[in-house]
Amino acid sequence: MSLNKDSNIPLYIQVYESIKSLILENELKEEKLPSIRALSKYLGVNNVTIVNAYKLLEQEDYVYSVKGSGTYIKKIHNPEELSYLEEGHMELMVSGILPIPKDSINFASISPTADLFPIEEFKKSLVKVLDRDGGQAFLYPEINGYEPLRESISKFLFLNYDFKIDKEQILITSGGQQGLDIIAKTLINHGDHILVENPTYSGAMAAFSSRGANIIGVPMKEDGIDIRLLKSFVRKYHPKFIYIMTNYQSPTTYSYSHEKKKAILELANEYNFYVIEDDFLTDLSFGNKDKTPLKSMDTKDKVIFIKSFSKIFMPGVRIGFVTLPNNILRDIIKAKHTTDITSSGFLQRAFDEYLRTGYWKKHIERVNRVYKQKYDLITKELDRLKVYGIDYIPPNGGLCIWVKLPKEIDSIELYNECRENNLSIVPGKVFFTDHSIDSNYIRLSFGAVSSDEIVNGINILESILMNPLKNKGNEYLPFI
Amino acid sequence: MSLNKDSNIPLYIQVYESIKSLILENELKEEKLPSIRALSKYLGVNNVTIVNAYKLLEQEDYVYSVKGSGTYIKKIHNPEELSYLEEGHMELMVSGILPIPKDSINFASISPTADLFPIEEFKKSLVKVLDRDGGQAFLYPEINGYEPLRESISKFLFLNYDFKIDKEQILITSGGQQGLDIIAKTLINHGDHILVENPTYSGAMAAFSSRGANIIGVPMKEDGIDIRLLKSFVRKYHPKFIYIMTNYQSPTTYSYSHEKKKAILELANEYNFYVIEDDFLTDLSFGNKDKTPLKSMDTKDKVIFIKSFSKIFMPGVRIGFVTLPNNILRDIIKAKHTTDITSSGFLQRAFDEYLRTGYWKKHIERVNRVYKQKYDLITKELDRLKVYGIDYIPPNGGLCIWVKLPKEIDSIELYNECRENNLSIVPGKVFFTDHSIDSNYIRLSFGAVSSDEIVNGINILESILMNPLKNKGNEYLPFI
The missing domain is CATH 3.40.640.10 (Type I PLP-dependent aspartate aminotransferase-like (Major domain))
Known part of the structure; x- marks a missing residue:
């Protein structure tokens, strides 16, 4: 990194630009940026210059700082791989934009399927x-x-x-x-x-x-x-x-x-x-x-x-x-x-x-009829699974069931296990503003699945709940 | 205005709320708010309380402050009269959302007319x-x-x-x-x-x-x-x-x-x-x-x-x-x-x-033909008016002509005069970020007018330019 002290561009902007480029080009192997003192000494500039550069980087979401520990680089995806999709993967699956994996049963999306469109x-x-x-x-x-x-x-x-x-x-x-x-x-x-x-x-x-x-x-x-x-x-x-x-x-x-x-x-x-x-x-x-x-x-x-x-x-x-x-x-x-x-x-x-x-009334009656059938089926099937410690409050409307898991089952691990078995569900944790409270839920949507898929999907879930979950450790999770 | 000093709501919020209500209900006859000292004394609160309340009011666009002079109330329109249209009147006319006055020739809108839609x-x-x-x-x-x-x-x-x-x-x-x-x-x-x-x-x-x-x-x-x-x-x-x-x-x-x-x-x-x-x-x-x-x-x-x-x-x-x-x-x-x-x-x-x-090519050729005709006509007509001191640079494309006015004619006054004569034009001033530079222009659009209207419109403009403009003083101007 070299600075031009005669340039019209303020030094902190130059530092900011240099680090930003290194991050974007994946040139920084370390996760952590050098300390403010170390970098200012190395570059022969004032502490404040580095502080301002780091601030700007943080403002723009390239890094985050941890109090008393230092400044860390956020993981940057390579846009050519379209991996922006990864980061919001779950959100997109939920909204029905990202198709769920082929052969997978879709308990994730709350978007309706095209066959119900009038x-x-x-x-x-x-x-x-x-x-x-x-x-x-x-x-x-x-x-x-x-x-x-x-x-x-x-x-x-x-x-x-x-x-x-x-x-x-x-x-x-x-x-x-x-x-x-x-x-x-x-x-x-x-x-x-x-x-x-x-x-x-x-x-x-x-x-x-x-x-x-x-x-x-x-x-x-x-x-x-x-x-x-x-x-x-x-x-x-x-x-x-x-x-x-x-x-x-x-x-x-x-x-x-x-x-x-x-x-x-x-x-x-x-x-x-x-x-x-x-x-x-x-x-x-x-x-x-x-x-x-x-x-x-x-x-x-x-x-x-x-x-x-x-x-x-x-x-x-x-x-x-x-x-x-x-x-x-x-x-x-x-x-x-x-x-x-x-x-x-x-x-x-x-x-x-x-x-x-006057088309509306007919349409809304039709979709109510269809979803009510699916709702009755999925709740009936789910009730069988209460023996494994799961529970839910029947909403009697809408497109989803919010299922509370027993303490020993983690929703993220369950999500991964389901994914391996061709079942798409949403771990409840992605909807919370923080992780400090009881968030051990999964959400099952019945809007985009057929009756057969509902029965098969709940069977897959059962087979997983029957066996103690392996700890999946650091497995990739496409978190929101 | 009465404050509740035992309330959980901070005093400055209470002051802010009271003044806001008075403004919204049009209860304040004065244009200027009381000075910070006067109001804090009157209410028996700290200066800072009033400063913060005024700041909040300014942030939310209810008032504006003039250095060394005081804090003034912005004119509030009554939403029931839909007068939000007034404030952005010109902008809406330009974008073709707000119909121009009936019987008026439309040199204001740069939106195409429906007859050109394929x-x-x-x-x-x-x-x-x-x-x-x-x-x-x-x-x-x-x-x-x-x-x-x-x-x-x-x-x-x-x-x-x-x-x-x-x-x-x-x-x-x-x-x-x-x-x-x-x-x-x-x-x-x-x-x-x-x-x-x-x-x-x-x-x-x-x-x-x-x-x-x-x-x-x-x-x-x-x-x-x-x-x-x-x-x-x-x-x-x-x-x-x-x-x-x-x-x-x-x-x-x-x-x-x-x-x-x-x-x-x-x-x-x-x-x-x-x-x-x-x-x-x-x-x-x-x-x-x-x-x-x-x-x-x-x-x-x-x-x-x-x-x-x-x-x-x-x-x-x-x-x-x-x-x-x-x-x-x-x-x-x-x-x-x-x-x-x-x-x-x-x-x-x-x-x-x-x-x-492959519809595009045919469409764009057609609209080019139509607009070129209108362009040729309006520039020919406008050239006649150069004797009155107006001037413009022929763009040879697009939908408008940007006409420079002679010094003695003010674009806002000209706009008002045209309006009275059933001609809609746009005074150039509305497009500038400030008023410190030479901004004495009008914009004439030929996209939404027929050949007859172009001829008649330029004739109206001529008849106005021929006579010295009366000073219209404080006439209403629907500024952006």
Whole structure:
């Protein structure tokens, strides 16, 4: 490494650049960077120069520092091998983007399979829009979304979840994830605290932390978040918002009781924070329990309701929406504009047409019927496995089962064992904000598997649980 | 305003909340907040409490402070009146989202009109995809985009702009704006400096500043950015990247000379910054001049090429792309995933089919023919007006003319006068990062007007230029 002290480029930038290049070119065999004193002596520069260079490297995620120990290089993947996929492997498998290994039974993905998509009806809607609107269909719609679709969604909300919201308070987004990203853009200032359920959806955490939020997990219980802890965290951290899923929470599958919903609203009103309510599965309810979203109880415009149609309709249509509190309506719409101007007006028109023609009811009844059958089968099969010490709380809806493992079985080891036996599952640990609490779960999804696969998959799981697990030690784990 | 000193909520938060509510409810008649000393005395609290409350209000854009003068309330619009449109009025008119006033001639919007959209051909592609792929068309594609489309685009780049880029280094985005947003997400850390042409595209500035970038404008000249100043700014600020449009820059319509392109690349290599090259109009070239993008000269992976198809194809298809330097490929793809998972696989398949069927060539030849006619007409008409002291440099491509006004005519006053006479134009000032430099221009777009409207519009402009402008004083201006 050589520095040019006459250059216009500050020395710390030169040091930073040199080390960055070495890291990217895999030239550094050591895991640890030299100490600040050693390197500054070696290069004949001030300590501060090295401190600033290391800081920059850490900011940019090339290294991490361990207090009292030193600065370490993060493992860099070689992009030519497309190994960025490895790092987010699990996340991609879960969202259905990365195909699971061939011949493997897919208990990992919560994306629906294509055979449940109402293609014939949607094609009719698409063609009708083309014939009716011609080129108009491909102009920009309003930023907040094609007005007739916002009207249809307002009606949809009233009919399905019993709450009234004006079409002007609805923003159409390109799926639920974009809703999260835009909310993060609008609400989070660098350094803000926000609260999430623990465990929670990793895609939400990624959107929040990219804005510099400090994310604090609040344990999730069978009937919703731990209210006592939530209250003390709210007092301590003054969060901008709390992010929750009131029905069939991901990954736990738990739904909130009416009391907990009420308690959260009261807290939000008292301490003046927003509640982001993410809803992607409410429509898949197999029981008669009250699944009213929190938003329907919100009288003070404190709840931002985000809905994704990816799981209950089709991911490729990329349509979701966000309800907008009047206070920040303008800011959220501006954030949408600088994000991608608008969502596709053509797909919005087609989805509006689909809803207006009345196709929705038939579709949602059909998928409920199909998933209910799969749900009944997988729970029946799983119940047999309780003798091995596993347990779960029947969600009676949604697409997954959250299975608690007995203490002696580690979810990561079980994941590896299953993988070797052509069964894809998700170790629960990947959903937790930290590892300090009880996280010994696996998540089994039944959305993307046939009846035969459910029976075979549970049989594979049984054969593994029957035998004590070998300790797999340092085996490769494609962690999130 | 009353404070609860026994509450768990810090006093400065209480003060902040109270003032915020008063602002939102329009209860504060004064424009200026009380001085820190006066308010702390009145409330019986420490100065620091008020300082922190005011800081928070400023961070959240409710107030702004003027050094040595005090803290002022920003004008808050009432969201029920949808007046968020007012603030960004001009920007929305320009992007074609907000319809211009009825009976007005539209020299403002650079969006194409629907009659130029190749609806029949695109419908064939859509239907073919539905018949061929069925439900598969609505699954998630790869995050970086549907592989065959990336292949088609790689071929498109080679055929049209003479540069080779592997399909694995292409990311499909939902339009060019999303490309900018994702690049900002990946590259900008809070407080980073970045350089832009001055004037430039306001949507880019919005995406960059939302990530906390310090944006510095470098004057734009007839043959590209001011290289001497660029060099000195690069030395001074060590920018993360520079954002430029090499062909038919927005708003100036200027294109870069080969020499300036070379000089920028050399600088980027020497000082190690990225060049974001935004291309949305290269395909509309009426002359034979070399319009090769900078990217085709880039041997060291320093140029990130962003392409939008909104202006040259259809905005509603929401397809654009970004080329990915290997060094940050993984980070950009991750940023895309947390932004909206993927862009619509269905529209990507249809656009791929459209390109493969060979429809593109016919389409782009047609729009070139149409726009060339309009270009010839508007320049012929405008030339007549040079007697009134206006001037412009013929861009010989693109969708706009950047007209320099004589000193005695102010672009804002001219804008207002035109508006009263049913002519929509854009005052150049809205595109500048500051007002310290020569910014007395108007931009006239000919993309959305008929031949008759061009003639009539220029006649209106002439009738205004013929008469000395009345001073309009404080008239309402829907500024960006």
